[in-house]
Structure formats: structure tokens, C-alpha cells
Amino acid sequence: MSDSAPHETAPPGTIHPFDVAIRLAALGDGRFAGRTTEAYRNMVGPYGGITAAVMLQALLQRPERLGDPVALTVNYAGPVSDGEFEIATREIRTSRSTQHWLAEMRQGPEGEVPTTATAVFGTRRDTWDHTEARQPALPARESIAALRSSTHAPWSERYERRTVDDLEAGESRGWLTDVPARPLDFPGLASLCDAFRPWIFARRPRRTPIGTVTLNVYFHAAADELAAIGATPLQGVARTNTIHRGFFDQEARVWTPDGRLLATTQQVVWFKE
Amino acid sequence: MSDSAPHETAPPGTIHPFDVAIRLAALGDGRFAGRTTEAYRNMVGPYGGITAAVMLQALLQRPERLGDPVALTVNYAGPVSDGEFEIATREIRTSRSTQHWLAEMRQGPEGEVPTTATAVFGTRRDTWDHTEARQPALPARESIAALRSSTHAPWSERYERRTVDDLEAGESRGWLTDVPARPLDFPGLASLCDAFRPWIFARRPRRTPIGTVTLNVYFHAAADELAAIGATPLQGVARTNTIHRGFFDQEARVWTPDGRLLATTQQVVWFKE
Numbered sequence: 279m280s281d282s283a284p285h286e287t288a289p290p291g292t293i294h295p296f297d298v299a300i301r302l303a304a305l306g307d308g309r310f311a312g313r314t315t316e317a318y319r320n321m322v323g324p325y326g327g328i329t330a331a332v333m334l335q336a337l338l339q340r341p342e343r344l345g346d347p348v349a350l351t352v353n354y355a356g357p358v359s360d361g362e363f364e365i366a367t368r369e370i371r372t373s374r375s376t377q378h379w380l381a382e383m384r385q386g387p388e389g390e391v392p393t394t395a396t397a398v399f400g401t402r403r404d405t406w407d408h409t410e411a412r413q414p415a416l417p418a419r420e421s422i423a424a425l426r427s428s429t430h431a432p433w434s435e436r437y438e439r440r441t442v443d444d445l446e447a448g449e450s451r452g453w454l455t456d457v458p459a460r461p462l463d464f465p466g467l468a469s470l471c472d473a474f475r476p477w478i479f480a481r482r483p484r485r486t487p488i489g490t491v492t493l494n495v496y497f498h499a500a501a502d503e504l505a506a507i508g509a510t511p512l513q514g515v516a517r518t519n520t521i522h523r524g525f526f527d528q529e530a531r532v533w534t535p536d537g538r539l540l541a542t543t544q545q546v547v548w549f550k551e
Numbered sequence: 552m553s554d555s556a557p558h559e560t561a562p563p564g565t566i567h568p569f570d571v572a573i574r575l576a577a578l579g580d581g582r583f584a585g586r587t588t589e590a591y592r593n594m595v596g597p598y599g600g601i602t603a604a605v606m607l608q609a610l611l612q613r614p615e616r617l618g619d620p621v622a623l624t625v626n627y628a629g630p631v632s633d634g635e636f637e638i639a640t641r642e643i644r645t646s647r648s649t650q651h652w653l654a655e656m657r658q659g660p661e662g663e664v665p666t667t668a669t670a671v672f673g674t675r676r677d678t679w680d681h682t683e684a685r686q687p688a689l690p691a692r693e694s695i696a697a698l699r700s701s702t703h704a705p706w707s708e709r710y711e712r713r714t715v716d717d718l719e720a721g722e723s724r725g726w727l728t729d730v731p732a733r734p735l736d737f738p739g740l741a742s743l744c745d746a747f748r749p750w751i752f753a754r755r756p757r758r759t760p761i762g763t764v765t766l767n768v769y770f771h772a773a774a775d776e777l778a779a780i781g782a783t784p785l786q787g788v789a790r791t792n793t794i795h796r797g798f799f800d801q802e803a804r805v806w807t808p809d810g811r812l813l814a815t816t817q818q819v820v821w822f823k824e
Contacts, residue, residue: 348764348765348798348819349626349764349765349819351624351669351765351767353622353643353651353669353671355643355644355646355649355651356644356646370626370628370664370667371628371629371663371664371665373628373629375797375821376628376764376821378626378628378667380653380667390644391643391644392644394643394651394653394669396624396626396667396669396765398626398764398765398819400764400797400798400821401797402796402797402798403796403797403824404796405794405795405796405797405822405823405824406755406794406824407794407795407796408754408755408793408794409792409793409794409795410721410750410754410790410791410792410793410794411721411790411792411793448683448684448685477683481681481683482679482681491621491622491649491651491671491673492621492622492624492669492671494624494767494817496800496817496819498792498793498795498798498800499795500796517683517684518683519682519683519684519771519804519812519815520681520682520683520684520771520812521678521679521680521681521682521683522678522680522682522771522772522812523675523676523677523678523680523773524648524673524674524675524676524678525621525673525675525771527769527771527815529815531792539792539793539795542792542800542802542817544767544769544815544817546621546622546671546769548648548649548673549678550678551676551678551679
């Protein structure tokens, strides 16, 4: 791809920090044990995207799982504490073409629930195909400056985000890549959906404490399609519809450079004032 | 409002069919009993919007509930049978500004789960306010023909949908109203979010069996704001991003005629071929 400069992948023989962060041990009865990692730490607790990824990963580990993820909703009910967690998964129902799941993260001696998730898996079939959304024309990746990462939020070093804020159009557009580069899969795509810079920071450049309360990801590609994409940098467009009485929404579309829409995502974010 | 012709409300002393459909009896332990109604029946089982509304209504009935609905995700795991159902609700976590809930519909002697839902409630506060989304200029309501209702889907008689399909822009725009008119509240708004005609029918005019598998609603107004709106017809814009390998998404924005964004909504829909 002429737009994408060569980018570093993890050295041979090492495990990508993302794969470390979503690593789970099966405990039986649909329960899995994991732990937060420094590489995806946010200012308080882990980055929301990695939590989304590990919730999805738990469901992907279930041997009963049929088909590919089609929709994932992750609710951030409270802070995830650094350290160990358990994810309990429950199959709700399986039909010929879809399968519904519930997952809950639990922590501590009281089993407090910082995160819940629901997911729909679906059997992908060849059908009539039509994409309505139009991919924006983006400048070459190298021509856009990368957002600065923050040492207070180590996760921000795990993504290269070359995006521009178009205040007139009310949207942010650009290129996103895992650092180091990582072949695309569903957990990776789910996590990337939370990596867009909150639009409120562009519209109102002042320090505002924020926190995502719920994140929704719709996957528009099957496993074989994602696997064929590899570690190519992706394109994204993000926008907010409204900032109103303590909460704002943010939505984004994620594209391959050659024009395949991979995911649409939405979230609601609490903000202080 | 010059755009809105007078419209019929339910006769005095009668209960609106919507309120009949979402009526629940508390069973204790966070469980509620309800039953499907003919007025909101779809071809198979109830209209998805009324199921979303009754799941939300169960949560609104919980005395522990704090604040207003901010986000609702409803997963259609299997067909809802006509007749009685139970909704089990569970409070996941309450913080100073948000409260997270889980709800499950159960039916039959085996307690099969046709529907799950998660919801986030939030304390609405006066904050900085900014709407990015732009409301489309719509023709007067009376100038747009109403979609024909179907006797096979009685729910379609419960909404007047005056919408136009703009194939070039890839979106459907128009006016939506409860029939009879009904003062706006959260369950009513949630239900209306599912009333947009599936875009696939505009893009590819042939009979295609479809079914929503998950519906997401973000509410952008507080209870006092909704109450002040009353039974005014609302405006909506709906679009699909992609139709791909057995599923498509659909998203919409719902506005008051005077320019307040009330809700954004997304769903994933299974289709046959």
C-alpha cells in the first residue's frame, strides 16, 4: 500500500503485549481468569478498549461458540482494579444463524462487577452485498502527525493515531495502527474502536475528566476477511452527535485503506462539566 | 407547530394501547410479569420496538433506579411467543453519576430467554452543551405520503411514518408519530427507534425475510425535557452503513421539529439472502 510506510511488528519469538493483555485461563463453568497489564493501563484502571477485547476474547474461547462476532456491547459499570479479574460467560440462546452471549467481569472477594457485556455471534454466509457508507479521502498516513502519547496512559503508546480534527465538518479522520503492528482479529478490532480521541477535546480544548460508560461495536467482516487483512494500518472517521447534560456520544467507522468497512462503533461518555 | 396538522390522541378515559402493552405487574425480587398485545404484534411475535420499551419499563419500575436512561441495548435472542412473559432485572452497580442494569425476558415452563437487555442510567446535570449533528431540512409533514400499514403486522398501524427514501444520499428522512398520539417518554422513544423502515427494502425492492438481532438506543434528553415535548410528531433520519454476508446495520437520529436531538439508535439485522 503506497499510503503505508513499513511499520514495526513485534520481534520474532515475543508475544505482542495485546495478546498478553487478553490472555485468559479457563476455570471451567464458562469462567476465565485474566489480569490487567501495564501496557494497556489508562490513567485509572485499564484502557476501555482492552477491557472490551478481553470480554470478547472470553466468549471466543467458549467451545460452544458458533460463527463470528456481529455485535458487542460493553458496559463500564465501575473502575476495573489493576490486577486479577474473572470473566463469567453465559450462553443465552443459539439459533440457526445467531448465538447470544452474556459476560460479566468480577473482581475482589466480594465479586464486584466492573464490566458487563452482551454479544451476538452470527453465521456469515455469502449474500447480496452493498455498502452505503462512503469512505472519506484521507491524506497519506505519513503526512499526518501522530497524536502524542501520554506517560500517564501507557495504552496510548500502543496505538499510532494519525488523525486530523475537522472542526467545520465536525469529525476526526485519520489512520490508526497497533504498536507494534499486529495482525487484525476481532479482539484487536474491538479494542481499536475505543482508540479515537474523544471529540470533546477537539471541540472544547480544556481539561475535562471523562469516562466511557458503554461501548458498542458492530463487526462488518467475517473471520476469514479479517485474517486476510493482516497488520495494515486502518482508517477511521469519528464524530459526536451531541454533548448534553453530563454525557456525550461518539461514533466511528473503521475502514481498510482499500475501502472495506470493517466496523461501526458508538459509545456514551460521561464528562464532568 | 405549523408543520404538524392536528392529530388524534386516545379518547379521554381510555388507556393508550402502548401503555397497555408495557404494563407490568411487580412479582418481587426485581421480577415483573407482562403479556404481549395484539396492538403491537408483528408478523411473528411482537414488534421489536415494543419489546425494547417493555424491557426499559421494567427497569424504570425498580424503586432503586436512579437518574434517567442514557443507553439501552436490547438483544433479540429468539422469538417472543405471544402471551405471558416475565422480566427479571438486576442492578449491576451504582456510582455517583451512573447506574448499570441487566434485564432478561423469560417465557414458558423452561424459562427460555428470548430477549436480554443492558441499560445505563445517568444523573443529568447542567453542563456545557453542544450539538454537532445537523438536522436535515424536511418537507412539511402533510406533504409526505404515509407508509402503508400491513394487516399482517398490526404494530405498523401504531405509527404514522411519513418518510422519503433518498437513494442518492443513501438515507430515509421523515416524520414519525404514535397512533394515536402519545406524550413522549423513554419507553415511547425507545420503541419509535425501531419504527424506521429497513433501508434494505429501499435499496433492493424485493421480499427479503429480515429480523433485528440487536438494538441500541442512546437517549440525549432528560425526563423533564421529554415531558415538555408532549405528543408532537418527531423527525427522523435513518441510514444503513453496509449490507454484508447475512447482516446489515441501520442507524437513525430522532429530532424534535425545533431542533433538539432526542436519540441516536443503531441496530444489526439478519437477512435471508
